Amino acid sequence: MTLCLVGILSAYGPLTFAAEVEAEGRAAGDQKGAREQALADALREAVRVGTGVDILSSSGVKDFALDYDRILSSAFGHVKTYQVLSSGLGKDQIYRVKVKADVEKGAPGVNNVLALKQIMLLKGAPRVSIKIEEQVDGVTGPTLYAQGIMEVVARELQFNLIDVGSLSTQEVKAAARDEIVGSDRTAKLRRADVPQKCDFQIQGKVVAKYVGQQSFYGGLPQHVYAIGGEMRAIRPDTGEIVATCALPGTENVESDLESKEMAARDVIQKVLSKGGKAGELPPLFNKIVARWITETDLGAIKRIEFAEVSNEEFQKSAAFLGENDKISAVWVREFDSKGISVIDVETRLDGGALGQVISKGSGDKLLLDHFTGNLVSCRLASVTPPPSSPPSVSPQPASTPPTQPKKKGFWSFLED
Numbered sequence: 001m002t003l004c005l006v007g008i009l010s011a012y013g014p015l016t017f018a019a020e021v022e023a024e025g026r027a028a029g030d031q032k033g034a035r036e037q038a039l040a041d042a043l044r045e046a047v048r049v050g051t052g053v054d055i056l057s058s059s060g061v062k063d064f065a066l067d068y069d070r071i072l073s074s075a076f077g078h079v080k081t082y083q084v085l086s087s088g089l090g091k092d093q094i095y096r097v098k099v100k101a102d103v104e105k106g107a108p109g110v111n112n113v114l115a116l117k118q119i120m121l122l123k124g125a126p127r128v129s130i131k132i133e134e135q136v137d138g139v140t141g142p143t144l145y146a147q148g149i150m151e152v153v154a155r156e157l158q159f160n161l162i163d164v165g166s167l168s169t170q171e172v173k174a175a176a177r178d179e180i181v182g183s184d185r186t187a188k189l190r191r192a193d194v195p196q197k198c199d200f201q202i203q204g205k206v207v208a209k210y211v212g213q214q215s216f217y218g219g220l221p222q223h224v225y226a227i228g229g230e231m232r233a234i235r236p237d238t239g240e241i242v243a244t245c246a247l248p249g250t251e252n253v254e255s256d257l258e259s260k261e262m263a264a265r266d267v268i269q270k271v272l273s274k275g276g277k278a279g280e281l282p283p284l285f286n287k288i289v290a291r292w293i294t295e296t297d298l299g300a301i302k303r304i305e306f307a308e309v310s311n312e313e314f315q316k317s318a319a320f321l322g323e324n325d326k327i328s329a330v331w332v333r334e335f336d337s338k339g340i341s342v343i344d345v346e347t348r349l350d351g352g353a354l355g356q357v358i359s360k361g362s363g364d365k366l367l368l369d370h371f372t373g374n375l376v377s378c379r380l381a382s383v384t385p386p387p388s389s390p391p392s393v394s395p396q397p398a399s400t401p402p403t404q405p406k407k408k409g410f411w412s413f414l415e416d
Contacts, residue, residue: 018080019103021052029095029329035087035259035301035346038097038295040068043075043082051336052386053166069283071291076115078103082391087298088328090348095329097298116289120158123296126199132231137210145265146206146229149272153285162198199373200242204231208264211252222254223263227271233288237372238303243287247271249312299328299348304358305377306341306366313365313380314341320361321345327357333409351376 025042027034041064044055055074061067082101089095132147154161178184206229212223233242253270255263272282295301304321306314314335319344322330329346347354351371357368358378370379 018104020100020102021050022085022098022100023048023049024096024098026097027095029089029093033065033068033290034095035097035298036072036181036290037065037068038087039084039099039294039297040064040072040075040290041267042097042099043101044071045081046082046099046101046400047075047078047103049322052099062182069286071288072290072293073116076119080104084297090134091239108210116391117156117158119293120289123293125154125157125159126292127197128154128202129162129198130154130198130202132202132204132206134208136208136268137225138260140265143261144205145268146272147269149269150282151280155284157289164183198236199292200233202231202233202284204245205229206231206247206268208268209265210260214254216254220256222256223267224252224254225267226252227267231284233284234313235374237375240374242291243284245284246316299346300374301346302349302351302354303375304343304345304354305375306343307369307377307379308338309366309380310337311335311339313362315344317358317366318343321357324357324361375398 018363023042023045025038025040025045027037031037048054055061055071055078056064058074061070064071069243078101085098085099085100087095087097130147130150132144132150134143134146136143136145151161166278206227209226209228211224211226214224215221222358227247229247229249232244234240235242251271253267255266255270257266258265304317306317318330318332321327326349327345327347331344333342333344335341345354349357351373353366354376355371355378358376359368365381366378367381369379371377
């Protein structure tokens with residue numbers, strides 16, 4: 001009976017067993033995407049230690065800094081579960097991630113898309129909206145070929161697909177109701193499109209120029225197009241460009257479909273599907289998945305804006321943020337005493353909790369104004385003038401403020 005069972009299992013391929021390993025990944029902290037690169041490097045190293053497979057060479061990636069997202073998605077074909085043991089920016093400005101992972105020995109050959117879908121189901125999926133303009137020769141009226149194709153991929157990956165246009169229409173209706181019941185301020189906020197609707201927004205433009213009909217190798221004439229354009233994924237609340245993807249502008253793509261309109265859609269789909277081998281995601285979605293997984297595991301990069309703060313208060317904020325054990329990294333970005341000053345932090349705290357940290361650290365001098373998924377806006381607390389003293393009472397001399405302890409520098413979190 002045992003032999004029969006072994007024979008049946010062997011017919012479907014070799015048995016695989018999971019090995020538990022620990023591994024560390026590194027990336028220069030000043031690089032864009034350093035956190036994603038370090039996590040991808042850690043999982044790549046875990047697969048190498050646990051299986052003997054080097055994803056970097058087997059996937060054909062030549063530039064790890066550019067294609068770390070492909071390494072990350074390939075790693076999930078081997079990694080069954082993993083836990084981040086530690087992460088953060090070191091004194092040497094190197095970002096490190098240490099993981100403990102269960103990896104399968106051998107090369108299971110799991111399709112990367114299927115592996116990532118499972119990861120997204122476990123970790124939760126981001127909200128994504130898609131808005132792509134098109135210009136297609138020979139087709140009357142507007143088309144949404146590229147947008148439809150990208151929406152199909154998003155749904156296949158289990159993303160929460162958001163129709164921003166429909167939501168905006170609902171906001172307009174809600175604003176009209178607010179005006180009727182006298183809530184003018186709420187109506188203005190709705191019309192200003194303040195509420196955050198999605199985590200990532202894919203924007204782009206695709207141009208399909210009709211070249212004509214050509215016969216290849218004596219076959220039937222085919223419609224030929226040249227496809228160009230570009231796409232990008234952004235964070236709508238901060239304006240950060242997460243990824244960009246340029247489409248070739250000189251390549252002739254043919255379709256054997258008889259209808260010109262269907263041929264246009266066919267060639268656009270062929271171009272958008274390029275960018276990887278079989279089983280890989282289109283580059284734009286790969287970058288989004290890499291960012292989302294990294295933020296789920298390591299915490300998000302949140303932008304803190306301070307309105308009209310002094311240099312002293314700004315330095316103090318950078319110092320106490322760096323000393324907080326729930327904030328793993330701090331980057332001072334911009335200071336403007338008459339405008340908006342900016343600090344970026346890496347943290348698992350949500351906007352409300354981060355606002356409380358800022359208020360407490362500043363001695364309630366700074367208050368949370370509003371926050372979205374990745375943006376926290378703070379303002380100086382209003383100074384209420386003291387009540388007028390009775391005429392018969394002489395004004396008291398102002399007390400001398402206590403000596404303030406020496407503050408740490410911007411980068412105090414590196415001195416721990």
